[in-house]
Amino acid sequence: MESTFISSQRHAEAPATLLTPEKKIEYKYRAHELPALTLSHRQLCDLELILNGGFAPLSGFMTRADYESVLNRMRLADGTLWPMPIMLDVDPAFAETIKTGDEIALRDAEGLLLAILQVEDVWQVNKQQEAEAIFTTQDDSHPGVSYLYHQMKNVYIGGKLLGISLPHHYDFSYLRHTPQALRELFHARGWKKIVAFQTRNPMHRAHQELTLRAAQQTGANLLLHPVVGMTKPGDIEYYTRVRCYEHVLKTYPDNAFLSLLPLAMRMGGPKEAVWHAIIRKNYGCTHFIVGRDHAGPGRNKDGENFYDPYAAQDLALTHQKEIGIEIVPFQEMVYSHKQSRYFPIDQFPEDETPAAISGTELRERLHKNLEIPEWFSYPTVINELRKAYPPRHKQGFTIFLTGLPSSGKSTLANALSLRLREMVDRQISVLDGDVIRTHLSRGLGFSQEDREANITRVGFVAKEITKHGGIAICALVAPFARAREMVRQMISEVGGFIEVYVATPLAICEERDRKGLYKKAREGVIKQFTGISDPYESPVAPEIAIDTAHVHPEAMIDILVKQIKLLGYIQ
Numbered sequence: 318m319e320s321t322f323i324s325s326q327r328h329a330e331a332p333a334t335l336l337t338p339e340k341k342i343e344y345k346y347r348a349h350e351l352p353a354l355t356l357s358h359r360q361l362c363d364l365e366l367i368l369n370g371g372f373a374p375l376s377g378f379m380t381r382a383d384y385e386s387v388l389n390r391m392r393l394a395d396g397t398l399w400p401m402p403i404m405l406d407v408d409p410a411f412a413e414t415i416k417t418g419d420e421i422a423l424r425d426a427e428g429l430l431l432a433i434l435q436v437e438d439v440w441q442v443n444k445q446q447e448a449e450a451i452f453t454t455q456d457d458s459h460p461g462v463s464y465l466y467h468q469m470k471n472v473y474i475g476g477k478l479l480g481i482s483l484p485h486h487y488d489f490s491y492l493r494h495t496p497q498a499l500r501e502l503f504h505a506r507g508w509k510k511i512v513a514f515q516t517r518n519p520m521h522r523a524h525q526e527l528t529l530r531a532a533q534q535t536g537a538n539l540l541l542h543p544v545v546g547m548t549k550p551g552d553i554e555y556y557t558r559v560r561c562y563e564h565v566l567k568t569y570p571d572n573a574f575l576s577l578l579p580l581a582m583r584m585g586g587p588k589e590a591v592w593h594a595i596i597r598k599n600y601g602c603t604h605f606i607v608g609r610d611h612a613g614p615g616r617n618k619d620g621e622n623f624y625d626p627y628a629a630q631d632l633a634l635t636h637q638k639e640i641g642i643e644i645v646p647f648q649e650m651v652y653s654h655k656q657s658r659y660f661p662i663d664q665f666p667e668d669e670t671p672a673a674i675s676g677t678e679l680r681e682r683l684h685k686n687l688e689i690p691e692w693f694s695y696p697t698v699i700n701e702l703r704k705a706y707p708p709r710h711k712q713g714f715t716i717f718l719t720g721l722p723s724s725g726k727s728t729l730a731n732a733l734s735l736r737l738r739e740m741v742d743r744q745i746s747v748l749d750g751d752v753i754r755t756h757l758s759r760g761l762g763f764s765q766e767d768r769e770a771n772i773t774r775v776g777f778v779a780k781e782i783t784k785h786g787g788i789a790i791c792a793l794v795a796p797f798a799r800a801r802e803m804v805r806q807m808i809s810e811v812g813g814f815i816e817v818y819v820a821t822p823l824a825i826c827e828e829r830d831r832k833g834l835y836k837k838a839r840e841g842v843i844k845q846f847t848g849i850s851d852p853y854e855s856p857v858a859p860e861i862a863i864d865t866a867h868v869h870p871e872a873m874i875d876i877l878v879k880q881i882k883l884l885g886y887i888q
Contacts, residue, residue: 335368335480344481348422348430352414354407355424356431359464361484362546362581363403364423364431366596368480369495371578373599378405380438380475388450391588398639399595400588402451404442404473405434412439412472421474430481437476444469452585457799458618460549461583467799484579489545489559494576499540500601502574510537512604512645513597515611517548517582518676519561519702521694523650525568526659528606531645532572535604539573541566542597547581549614550806557705564697576600584614586624587632591640594633598642606645607633649673652692684709684885709885713743713783714813716881717804719795719856721848723829724821725865725873727751730792732874737788740878741887746782748775750793763845769800776804783812796847798854813886817877818859823848825866860884 336344356364366372374397379387382394384402391400405423407415415421421434448455448462457463486493494502503511512535514528520541532539543562545555559577566575580596583589589612594605611629616622630646637644648661651671665671674682674693682689683706689699716733718726727749734745750771757774772795779789795801801816808814826848827835838846847853856862861880865873881887 340479341481344433344479345430348433351420351422351433352411353422353424354405354411355426355428357468359547359581360405360423361425361431362579364478365484365579367403367478368432368483369497371496371580371596371599372403373496375399375403377434377477378473378475379403381440381473382438384473384475388447391591398591398636400451401583401585401592402447404475406442406470407472407474408470409441409472412474415439415474423478425484429485431484432481433479434474435476435479436474439472439474442469442471442473444471451583451588452623454617454623456617456623459584459614459623461585461614464583467803486579488556489577492559492575492577493579496600499576503538503601506538508538510535510604511540511602512537512606513540513542513600513602514606515542515544515593515597517544517552517558519553519558519698520565521698522692523652523659523673525565527608527647527650528573529569531604531606531647535643535645537604539569540597540600540602541573541575542578542600542602543575544580544582545577546579549582549584551809553702553705554810557701560701561698564695564701568695582612584612586611586613587629590629590633591636594637594640594642594644598640602642604643604645605633606647608647609649654692657692680706709813710888711786712812712886713786713788714815714886715779715783715789715791715808716815716817716877717779717795717801718790718792718817718819719801719859720819720821721823721826721853722794722834722846723826723831724819725829725870726792726794726819728870729817729819729863729865729873729877730790732870733877734790736874736878737887741788744782744785744787746787746789748778748789748791748793750775750795753793763851765797768795769797769803772797772800773803773807776807779804780808780811783808783814786812794847794853796851796853798856801856813884815861815881815884815886816856816859818856818862819865820855820862821865 367375367377379402384404386392386394387399387402391398393399415436417436417438419436421436422430423432423434424430444465445455448465452459452461454462457466512531516524528539541562543558545559562575566573590607593612597605607630610624610626614623633644634646648663650659651662651665651673652659653666653669654672655669662671683702686708718730720726730747730749734747737745753775754771772793775791775793779791782789805814805816834843834846835849837843838849845851861877863873863876
């Protein structure tokens, strides 16, 4: 029988079993004999919200019956409304060692025991089916689909959790509250109505205006509840965002409170809006703001929106009674220069053009150190963002050279590093594909999976160099567009990324081949070789493309330096 209402009482306590101190000690000893998993960032976020009650009524990672029911009808097997699958994904090799009834020790990256999973189900996933059911697309330009296809393992394990410890956060501990702690805080303050605001971006004046109006409209107090788990690749990291939220909080009267949500977003649009509403109900909220294109992932490969801008509002409103929370739909807020105030876009005066600054335009202004008007944001917020987005010539950046074997990547990388050392006072590191395989990626083969692992390892090192203001020059074949895009996203979160396509023709590469690898590949001695037996996916829109066939290396370096200057990374 399907439930028609999720009562607040059902959401009042964490349904996962939290062990007594005696049982925790017992399991900490037993856990050494159990198979163990080190959880990924997303798995840690999911685990925390299962254990603390944010994902009530879930008591663990979903079984296959719940998972399939969520895919097919947006409900758990018992009929309870729940739109998002929450599973523990593992690789097939680990899954082969596990059977129903086993227990698994779940640990963080430092080895801390967080929970015991009592295995109830193990099954192979159909990722295409899941993508279509949850995201209504199989296009991996959707960040949720991309994560499902390229980062989640192929086997799911479901079962109840026995909680040992919540993940520990050393940062912003004073802003982190469990659902129970927030409900107790609301009770202590005498707050009967609480309207929650979801965000994964910095807040500006339009957001402040929107949330104030929502609080006034509902007669509720305001919970600013930003996500600090996983968000969309390329988003501003949450340390900067939280400092921005703290500045904005000071602009409200005493009816606003800031708390951080350790959620891993899926960017699932309408279904995600329903999911967010259920979570806020668990945190004690009575109202929930759903804006235009809530949790939308942007545009697909054809430049079209994945979801209708108001589909999230419609679906959330459809289920608000069942969830037990009132949905507060809001239009985009835009500024009137004539009246010096904000309006919902559907109420904007017809005799003037609304003023707004997109996220892309804001980032461009920050990169170029251009003025950002006070009608758009607060000076304290802009100051924080300028620290996170210094002008390009002050940022760390990565130059990623990709092309066929023997195309000239290593020569260019080494020569470019020497030229840049003449010009800038920065640490410059060259990450060459052959050298990386000898050290960092020893043991990896040449399958697509191993090649992608090699590229992402290089990307991780380049990200660390970039994050600390250095220059990383990578020279790899990197034949797969997907892996290159993953590295681009990874590095773009902390600095600049310049893809250089060394577009030397195959015939020239074969002529230059000092090791005779092309000859061996054509004779079949080498089974996997890019350009002969394996494909090379040429970059579609690199920042720089250069053909080394008929240009002297000195002239090519001049061209590269000129282009890097034009992009603004050096002066």
